[in-house]
Structure formats: C-alpha cells, structure tokens
Amino acid sequence: MSSVFPGPRFLSLLHQNSKTLIQAKQIHAQLVINGCQDNSLFGKLIGHYCSKPSTESSKLAHLLVFPRFGHPDKFLFNTLLKCSEPEDSIRIFANRASKSSLLYLNERTFVFVLGACARSASSSALRVGRIVHGMVKKLGFLYESELIGTTLLHFYAKNGDLPYARKVFDEMPVRTSVTWNAMIGGYCSHKDKGNHNARKAMILFRRFSCCGYGVRPTDTTMVCVLSAISQTGLIEIGSLVHGYIEKLGFTPEIDVFIGTGLVDMYSKCGCLNSAFSVFELMKVKNVFTWTSMATGLALNGRGNEAPNLLNRMAESGIKPNEITFTSLLSAYRHIGLVQEGIELFKSMKTRFGVTPVIQHYGCIVDLLGKAGRIQEAYEFVLAMPIKPDAILLRSLCNACSIYGETVMGEEIGKALLEMEQEEKKLPFSGSGCEDYVALSNVLAHKGKWIEVEKLRNEMKERRIKTRPGFSFV
DSSP states (O other), X not given: OOOOOOOHHHHHHHHHTOOSHHHHHHHHHHHHHHTOOOHHHXXXXXXXXXXXXXXXXXXXXXXXXXXTOSSOOHHHHHHHHHHSOHHHHHHHHHHHHHHSOGGGOOHHHHHHHHXXXXXXXXXXXXXXXXXXXXXXXXXXXXXXXXXXXHHHHHHHHHTTOHHHHHHHHHHOSSOOHHHHHHHHHHHHHOOTTTHHHHHHHHHHHHHHHHHOTTOOOOHHHHHHHHHHHHHHTOHHHHHHHHHHHHHTTOOTTTOHHHHHHHHHHHHHTTOHXXXXXXXXXXXXXXXXXXXXXXXXXXXXTOGGGHHHHHHHHHHTTOOOOHHHHHHHHHHHHHHTOHHHHHHHHHHHHHHHOOOOOHHHHHHHHHHHHHTTOHHHHHXXXXXXXXXXXXXXXXXXXXXXXXXXXXXXXXXHHHHHHHHHHHTTOOTTSOOOHHXXXXXXXXXXXXXXXXXXXXXXXXXXXTTOOOOOOOOOO
16 A cells, blocks of 8 residues: 655644644654655744754754755745844855855845844854845845845944944935834944943934934834933933823833833932832833832942842742843942842842852952952852853952952963963954953063063964053043
C-alpha cells in the first residue's frame, strides 16, 4: 500500500494549531519528505521558528529556506530578514545584494534590513546601514516611502549619528507622528551630551506642536518631551507641557504611559509633591510607575521611604523587578546613600524574591568605591556568586586610584587588560581605552613612570585613543 503524504493545505491547517517548537519541527520534516514548495507555508513556518528570536530559531529558519530555495523569492527572503537575529539579517542581505540586481529588492526588504541594523550591536551595522541608505536613494524609495524614511532616521538615531538622522528628517517631504517621535526620541535617548540633545528635542517639539502640518502629537511624543525636560530640570516648561497634555485630551489618571512620564519628570526636576500628586491620582499604575516614584524619593533625599513604597507596590499586586532595583540602586549611588543601598540590595532576594544580577552588584561596588570603602568593595567582589564584568572592575579600579589604594588598583587594572585579551578583541578596534587609562592612573599614583610610559606606548601601537572630555561652561 503506497503512502499518502499530507498536502500543503493540510499542513497549513496543522501549522495554525501548532504551539511548540517541536510541532513546528515535525511540520518542517513533513515539508521535506513531501517535497512541498509552498512559499506561503514556508513563510509561516519561518515566522513560527522566529516568534521567539534566538540563535537556534534563526539557524532553523535558514535551514528551512536555503537548502530548498537557492534563490528564494521576495516573500521568503523578506520573511527571513524580518524573523532572523539582527546579525543574521545583515549577513543575508549583504550576500543577496552582492549577487542580485537591486531591482530584486523592494520597500519591505530595506525596512527589515535597516531595522536589523538599528537593533544590531555589531560594528558593521552602521556601515551596512549607510550602504542601504545609498541604495534606497538610488532606487528613489527615500522620498517616496515615509516608512523607509522613518526607518532610516531611526537607524541613524539608534547608532548615535544624530546629525545624519536630522538630515534625513529635514529632507523628508511628508512626516507622520511616528517620524516626529523618532527624531525627538532620538535626541532624548542620547544623554552623552547632556542638555544639548535634550534642548534640541524640546525645540523640535515646539516646532511640531506649533506647525505639525496637520499631524497631532501622540502619547509617545509627550513622554519623549517629558524625558527631555527631566534631563534639563526646566520645571517651568514641564508645568506648561503638563497643561498642554491635558489640553490635547490625554488623562494622566488613566493613561499610565503619560502618568508615569509626569511622575518621572516632576521627581527629577525636584518637585516631589507634584510627582506624588500625579502618582496618587493615577487609577492605573504599572511597575514603571512605582519604580519612577521610588527612584524620585531616593533622588530627592528621601531614600529611606523607598522600601515602604516597594511594600505598597507588592501589596497592590505588582512585583518589583530587576529594573526597579537597578534604578533605585543607581539613585542611591548618585547621592551617596551607602547604608540604604546596602540594605536595599540585601532585601532584594529576602523580601521581594528578586535575584541580583551583575548590574545590581556593580551599583553596590560603585557605591562603596565612591564612599572610599575600598576594602569593603573588594571583599564584596570576592564574595560575588557571579563573575564580575569589566564595567564593575573598572569602577573599583578608578576608586582605588582616587583613594590611593595603588596595590589593589594595579592588580585589578592588570586583570582588566587580561580580561580584554581573553575576549579576543580586535587589535585595532580602538576599544579598551578606559582600562588603559584606569591602570595608567594607578601606576602614576605609585610613581611608576617607566611602566606608565610602556602602557602609553602600547596604546599608541594598538591605536587606542582616549576620548576627549567636554564642558558646556
């Protein structure tokens, strides 16, 4: 009796009811056995594999396509770009673009690869994104497609190239609220230049609110602007924006997104009473609302009240998470509440059931280091159940340099350089300058000028440059 293989329609129905990765793999096996070439079903299966992106799911998706389709059509190719890990998407696109005509690529192709370049942390992402920019300009998509223009803007903003993001923004003939939000949010998310970018965000928002050409600010717009105000501390403008928010019809009492933004803005501008007023009136609160209020207490010298607020939070049915404690510990570190920070750290696991991660340990080490409690910080690191990372060790090394703990500082500084070599960083990548500077400072404190000179010569050989400081004064 001959075997009867399930057809594409049956497999498609079966896929709709599959819930697990194992079931998806079973359907994949049937596709291979049956010799099915149904692109729609293959696309759905790729989406299933990559619904929870991981290295394994990305590999499975590639195995599904390339052995059977040496040159997948636009649909399968775009689905693969959309669903793969960012680095895989960039590599697939680069391979296709080098072998095929640009006319084979469409609008969705460019949107997906630019999105991957925005999400990727690889050094090649900015370079590939610039190449894609040239492609869309050559094909005429840049000024015809709002989606590509906005995605391109987002890509440059995510990679920190704000001048080029603004250039794309200014050249766009039509802008949606998403476009305005992407540019304003781009300025707000890069705090490395402090008030400079935040003020640019506020100026751009004023232009949007006055002459947005029929486009109305959204809740995302308002939260971005509130973030910019919290960076500048301009409470007068914050109060005006609060009034503008209500004029637009947004209700902070029931809009948790905007309500949380207001709590954060008032707290960081030093108006704790106004922050509490908004907080207590909110009928809906999420973990970020409670976190913003607790962090506000700490930043305004009332950190001893934060644990009680966390208890209220837990009683309301919302459990503090890792971000809650990272934010609070960072605030304690910022204003030097050493004992409060240590007590909060101890309570994470015992009272709230949150297991500390490396960021929490790093906050405590930095808190102790800035307070001059170097030996205590060192013993804390030795007792850690997880391996310290470079950021944590660098913080301790800098503290050793400041407080004259040169023996310990030299030991940690050399460990940092060994860690860098173990991670096999590229010799001319220009990274690792912080580690060299930290060790150099410690050696200088000890008067070991010959070793300082050797270290600086090594930096020159590896083309490692220190980042210049700047001031707005």
